[in-house]
Amino acid sequence: MLETIWFVLWAVLWAVYFILDGFDLGAGCLLPVLSKDDKDRRYIYNATGPFWDGNEVWLITAGGVTFAAFPGNYAVMFSALYTPLLMILFALIVRGVAFEFRRHIDDPRWKKLWDICMFAGSFVAAFLFGVAFAGIFAGIPIDEAGHFQGSIINLLTPYNILGGALFVMLFMLHGSIWLAIKTNGELKNRASNFAKKIWPFVTLSGLVFIISTGFATNVFNYYMSYPVLFVIPLMLLFGFMLIWFFIEIASWWKAWFASGLVIGLTTFFGLAGIFPRLLPSSINDQYSMTIFNSASSPLTLKIMLVVVIVFIPIVIGYQTWVYYLFKDKVTEKDLIY
Amino acid sequence: MDVLILSRLQFALATGFHFLFVPLTLGLSILIAIMERKYVNTGDEEYKRMAKFWGKLFLINFVLGVVTGITLEFQFGTNWARYSAYVGDIFGSLLAIEATTAFFLESTFIAVWHFGWNKLSPRAHATTMWLIAAAGTFSAFWILVANAWMQHPVGYVLRNGRAELNDFFAVVTQPFAIQMFIHTLSGAFILSGFFVMGISAYHILKKQNLSFFKRSFQMALTFALIFSVVEVVQGHMHGAEVAEIQPAKLAAMESHWETTAYAPMAAFLIPDEQGEKNNFEILPVRGVLSMLAYHDPAAEVKGLKYFPVDERPPVTLTFFAFRIMVGLGFLFVLLTLYGWFKRHKLEDYPLYLKIMLFSIPLPYIALQAGWIVAEVGRQPWIVYGLMKTSDAVSNISQTQVLTSFIAFLLVYSLLAVAAFSLIIKFAGQGPDPLPLPAEEKGGEANA
Numbered sequence: 001m002l003e004t005i006w007f008v009l010w011a012v013l014w015a016v017y018f019i020l021d022g023f024d025l026g027a028g029c030l031l032p033v034l035s036k037d038d039k040d041r042r043y044i045y046n047a048t049g050p051f052w053d054g055n056e057v058w059l060i061t062a063g064g065v066t067f068a069a070f071p072g073n074y075a076v077m078f079s080a081l082y083t084p085l086l087m088i089l090f091a092l093i094v095r096g097v098a099f100e101f102r103r104h105i106d107d108p109r110w111k112k113l114w115d116i117c118m119f120a121g122s123f124v125a126a127f128l129f130g131v132a133f134a135g136i137f138a139g140i141p142i143d144e145a146g147h148f149q150g151s152i153i154n155l156l157t158p159y160n161i162l163g164g165a166l167f168v169m170l171f172m173l174h175g176s177i178w179l180a181i182k183t184n185g186e187l188k189n190r191a192s193n194f195a196k197k198i199w200p201f202v203t204l205s206g207l208v209f210i211i212s213t214g215f216a217t218n219v220f221n222y223y224m225s226y227p228v229l230f231v232i233p234l235m236l237l238f239g240f241m242l243i244w245f246f247i248e249i250a251s252w253w254k255a256w257f258a259s260g261l262v263i264g265l266t267t268f269f270g271l272a273g274i275f276p277r278l279l280p281s282s283i284n285d286q287y288s289m290t291i292f293n294s295a296s297s298p299l300t301l302k303i304m305l306v307v308v309i310v311f312i313p314i315v316i317g318y319q320t321w322v323y324y325l326f327k328d329k330v331t332e333k334d335l336i337y
Numbered sequence: 338m339d340v341l342i343l344s345r346l347q348f349a350l351a352t353g354f355h356f357l358f359v360p361l362t363l364g365l366s367i368l369i370a371i372m373e374r375k376y377v378n379t380g381d382e383e384y385k386r387m388a389k390f391w392g393k394l395f396l397i398n399f400v401l402g403v404v405t406g407i408t409l410e411f412q413f414g415t416n417w418a419r420y421s422a423y424v425g426d427i428f429g430s431l432l433a434i435e436a437t438t439a440f441f442l443e444s445t446f447i448a449v450w451h452f453g454w455n456k457l458s459p460r461a462h463a464t465t466m467w468l469i470a471a472a473g474t475f476s477a478f479w480i481l482v483a484n485a486w487m488q489h490p491v492g493y494v495l496r497n498g499r500a501e502l503n504d505f506f507a508v509v510t511q512p513f514a515i516q517m518f519i520h521t522l523s524g525a526f527i528l529s530g531f532f533v534m535g536i537s538a539y540h541i542l543k544k545q546n547l548s549f550f551k552r553s554f555q556m557a558l559t560f561a562l563i564f565s566v567v568e569v570v571q572g573h574m575h576g577a578e579v580a581e582i583q584p585a586k587l588a589a590m591e592s593h594w595e596t597t598a599y600a601p602m603a604a605f606l607i608p609d610e611q612g613e614k615n616n617f618e619i620l621p622v623r624g625v626l627s628m629l630a631y632h633d634p635a636a637e638v639k640g641l642k643y644f645p646v647d648e649r650p651p652v653t654l655t656f657f658a659f660r661i662m663v664g665l666g667f668l669f670v671l672l673t674l675y676g677w678f679k680r681h682k683l684e685d686y687p688l689y690l691k692i693m694l695f696s697i698p699l700p701y702i703a704l705q706a707g708w709i710v711a712e713v714g715r716q717p718w719i720v721y722g723l724m725k726t727s728d729a730v731s732n733i734s735q736t737q738v739l740t741s742f743i744a745f746l747l748v749y750s751l752l753a754v755a756a757f758s759l760i761i762k763f764a765g766q767g768p769d770p771l772p773l774p775a776e777e778k779g780g781e782a783n784a
Contacts, residue, residue, distance in 0.1 A: 037753040050452045053403060054445040058438060063410050064433030069559075071425020078414025078729035080422075085415060086408075086741045090748060093404040097752060100400040104759050147732045214660075263607060296426040304430050311437045319445055325456055326448075 002301045004292040006069040007275060009308060013065055015056035015267040018129070018167075019174075020259040024048035024055060026175020028095055028122025029168060031115055034179065034190045038108075042114060043330050045337035047182035048175075049099060050326045054319055056092065068304050072146075072294025073278040080140055080279075081132055084155060086129045095121025103337045126171045128163040131155060134163020134209075137270030138217040139280030144287045159216035166209050169202045170266065171282035173243070174259040181252045182330050194257070195247055203240040206266070210236070218280070219273025228273050235266040341730045343738040344416040347745055349712070353407055354707060354749045358402035358756075360704055363477060363522065365395050366470035368556060373463035376486075378426040382771075387711065388466075390768040392450070394760050397407025399447060401756050405749070416738065417472075420729035422721055426501045427508060428495055435479035443472035452561070477525070478518050485514035487720050488711065489582050500723065513582060517711075523568040524707060527669055528700035534676070535697035536764045538690035539607055541683055546767055555680050562673035569666050574714055580630035580638070583721060585648060586714035588641045589655040591626055600626035600638035608652045613642060627648025650716045658709035665703035672696060 027048045035041045039304035056335050067074040078085055094117040138159055141149045174199065179191035210233050221231045239262040246255035274280055278294060281287035295301065338346075369388050376384035410432055413421045421429065449457070450465045457465070490508030493500040502508070539552035540546055580587045587593075592608040592615055593600060602625035606615040624634030629640070641649050672693065679686050719726040 028374075050448040055401075055447055056407065056442045057441045060407060060410055060436040060440060061433065063414075063435040064429070067410070067414065067421065067425050067429030069429075072431050074425060074429065075418035075422040075731075078411055079416070079418035079733055082415050082731075082733050082741075085411060086744070089408045089411060090744060093748065093752070095776060096404040097400055097755075099398055100756060101759065125437055127574045135637075139339070145732070149472060194733050208600070227685035272670050296430070297496070299505070300426045300430050300502045303505055304433060305435050307437055313439075315437070315441045315445075319444070320733070322445055333455075334452070 002298055002305070003295045004276070005030070005305065006065075006295065006301055007278070007291050009305075010062070010069060010278070011268060012270040013062040014133075014271075015060050015264040016268055017055070019263045020055040020058055021052070022126075022171045022172045022260070022263050023178040024052040024254070026171035026173065027120045027179055028118045028175070028243065029126060029172050029195070030175050030191075031122075032170075034176070034187065034194060036186075036233065038111065040187050041111075042335050042337055043183050043187055044179060044333055045099060045102065045118075047179055050322065052096070052099060054322065057091075064305050065304070065308070069296055069301060070278055070289075070291065070294045071296060073289040074294075076142060076146035076262050076289050076294070077136075077279045077325045080142055080146075081135070082085045082148075083152050084128045084132055085260070086132065088104055088125050088132075091124035091128070092123075093119040095125070099337065122171075123168065126168045130164035130167025131160045133167070133267065133270065134160040136279055137163070137213065137219055137274060139274075139282035139288070142279070142281045142284050142287055142289070143283060145228055146289065154278070157216070158200070159212055161180070162212060166202075166205045169205055170200060170259070170263055172258070173198050173202050174263060177243075177256045177259055179249070181256060184329055184331075192247070192250070192252070194292055199240075199244055199247060203244075204238065206240055209266075210269070213270065213273075217270070217273070219270055222273045222275060232265055232269045232272055236262060236269055239265055268327070338735075339737070340733060340735050340738050341727055343735065343742050344730050345726065347738065347742040348412060348416060350414060350745055350749065351405065352712075353708065354753065355405040355409055356704065356708055357701065358398050358405065358752065359477075360525035361532055361589060362395070362402050362699075363396050363473045363525040363529075364560070365391060365398070365471075365532065366466060366473055367526070368529060368560060369395060369532060370463065370466040371556065372553075373466055375457075377459050383549055383552065386768045386771070388550060390701055391553070393537075393763055396451060397756055397759050397763070401752060403444065405572050406440075406751055416731050417719070417729050418731035420724065422485075423499045423724055423729070426499060427486060427490075428652070430502070430613075431479055431483035431486070431508075435476055435483075439472045439475035439479060443469050443476060446472070456604065471628075473717075474522065477522055482509055484711070485511060485517045485696040487626070488517070488715055488725050489513045490720050496724045500720070513578060516530065516571070516578055519571050519706075520568065520575050520774040521707070523564040523571065524704045525569060526564040527561050528704060530557040530564070530673070531693070531696055531700045533557035534561065535694045536762040538683075538693040539765070540767055542687055542690050542694070544684070545750070547684065549768060551683060554676075554683060558673060558676050558680055561669065562677055565666070565669040565673050572663070572666060577630060577632070583715065584639045585641070585644045586650060586710075587630060588639060588644070589650040589652045589714055590710060592656040593626060593638060593653055595640040595643050596637060596643045597640065598627065598635050598637045599624040600630075600636075602629070608656050610652050623668075624749050646695070648717060650714045655710055655714040658713065662685045662703050662706040662710060665699055665706075669700065670702075714735050740772045 016196060027044055031041060031044055035044060098114040098118040098121065102111055135155050137304055143149050173195060176191045176195040180188055180195060239258055242258040243255055243262060246258055276291045277288045278291060279289040369391050372384050372391065373388040376388060446468045450469060451464065453462055454464065486508055490500065491511050492502060492504035496502045502546065520726045534554050534557045537550040537557065540550040541554065558660045579778040591602065592606060592614055601621040601623050603618045606618040608617050627636040627638050628634045628637065641652065675689065679689065683690065715721055717725050717727065
């Protein structure tokens, strides 16, 4: 029971991370797409500036909780995904630093350097998170000792690449909606047009991803035993329609919540189907990491549950306050970056 | 080089680099919070300018601490998978608690402080820096509790082929953890004090913004003096505890080979690990080591030879790192004590100011040395007495680790150069000039 609660919390933490960091990673990917001049780029930096750091702590927490609740899985998953994970971390490092460094030297080459870091870092992180999570849905080649058999090429299956592409596009949609909320004038028009234009592609990729999940993974086998789970892909499709609807009526905050919902549901969609596995083995299901063979002791799970139940609502409370504090559009006088 | 050595080098690099930035975050946040608090209480605009100037340097430093911290949490899984599986029940939960209770607070409110100057009342804005400072301190507490558990595992049972928690309270309150926390935090505060004093000394020497930088210097001086004294006194207690709990580390710190009563200590020596002896010993004084470790000159101190060769830490590195740390620790007391007596007429002591300017790197060296003593001195154990480092490493390929190690080396070096160049540039520029009333009028006239 405890293990199952932790599975749900684990999935929720990763989903929240993708929802929150998703829009600032998406805005990073859009930096070269939506900006015409330096001022546009500064607006884009400032639109995500107050949020990115707090958002990334959800990654630390998701990682920390994987370590605390399922140390066996933490060990196998992160050593198996060694190269992609470190690439993600380097990507997050250079883009994080870009926020702070870019503004300090008024030289176009210096700014260009950090703009490239911002774009490349955001793109690589978004893409590889998608690859990694699609890989988790489909399973990766781990043997009975939990050792990874294969190379990074084995991770780049068509399905996993599709997952990566879907994440990038979802985040770009999420980010363009955020920029439509936070900016004015020309930049806002470009952001909202972009959201309108990319929506059909994201929705189509989402559909293709759901369908290929039936071929590339065992996710639907589990769904068959608990048909109520089919509600998730249905809600996912409904979420895509909601985004379209709110974009059409130019209700950007609602569109943003809808795209957040879609990102969260995409995460749940696959994770619900691998339960009780945390990392399925594509060699033999017997070798999969599950909540049973990798969980911490009941005492640790209980202590951590108390910590999470007390502190996560507090975190949500003050982070909501920060979003509220900086809810207004970025204006000339707010340009810190 | 094999996966083990490469992984150790990579982890040492990643931690050492992270630890270049974190101490300043811990101490400078408190100093800035005090400055801003004074601004709120007195309404003196100079305190606000101080908070903004030091805050600018703080933010550059802060972001490096954040991004290098993210990699650390994941490297236990990537490179130390067997360690993670073995101790995750305890160690992993401490890291997760750190993120949930402290790092969230720090990272969320840093943005409020940075972007919130015009959105919050001065009082509320000053409070955000106090929250950041408190969160940083909490964060350090949890991380050091986790590290202390590796130094001295308590509150666990060996079950299901791993270490499982059976007394959370024992883990969190063990004296060794509290000692490490006070020791590391005091070091961080000294570093921050010297950082502010050094930069202030530069401007006082140049006679720029005298009142601004004298105030900064005096605040930092009081801070650094208090914690330099705390560090020396408490460091001694901490050392006595190491003697008790990690006798092999103590022997390596002192390069003490033979188990003897009345153990001596020499003013200078060079360890000879091959020959299991010391060369060039100068002025060995009988009983001093026994006295320091056990408060009794006749006490027996275990020598390195008492421990099997494969359970001895690297002696030379541990020994010199310890000597450097202790030597610098005493120097910090002298420098701050001298400054305390001259604090009202600092500008009359240019030599002292120059020394303080060039002393900025010294606490950085002392803290890195301290970390080397703690971590290298614990070897060959990753968890003292429980698991060897060589049994902890992941099953990964050499090419993977070599590639990532080179990537860390390159990226981190470039980032360090960029960060410190920016810090030096803005430190040298001094605070933004005050808007002159005359200028504003002139502007209006032109319009």
